[in-house]
Amino acid sequence: MADKEKIVKIAGLTGSLRKNSYNKAALMAAKKLLPENTELEILDLSDIPFFNEDVEEEGIPDSVLRLKEKLSEADALLISTPEYNYSIPPVLKNAIDWVSRGDDTPIYGKYLGLLSASPSPLGGARAQYHLRQVCVCVNLIPLNEPEIFIASAHTKFDEKGELKDETAKELIKELLAELVKKVRCQREENG
16 A cells, blocks of 8 residues: 555544543544544543643653553544634643654644634634634644634534534544645655
């Protein structure tokens, strides 16, 4: 199989720790909408400790090392984030803070697909735009289109957490296809 056709591995992250999170449900929907030769692994951030340089100097915690390893194996990232007070949740920012440190950052220069789900009428838009600011500093490359804001999320998922909104599904498919395309182009450029 040529490098261009090799499986594209995507790491999925959400900033919500809630059991019935709309954003985790959106990532689960994305798993069902993947292009051919693509894998999506949703990573758990619940055991990542708060970033602390003193802890870092003593040795990076095992949970952070596991996260860095999974992100190193990924070709791209897909983040589905809720909006907390016009921003991204602390659990997501904290994970980014941990993995962006040092010379071996596993996210540097990787493409990022963004989506958000929120009961609000804006669908988490402000969180996405704040996350884009963070991406500049850590050199993650967010895709500009399509923008996916699943507004009034409580009406877009059924009682089992299945995404029932066809427009959102189509946009997620489009985002995933574009993410895979960017990864394959990056592979060609890097030889």
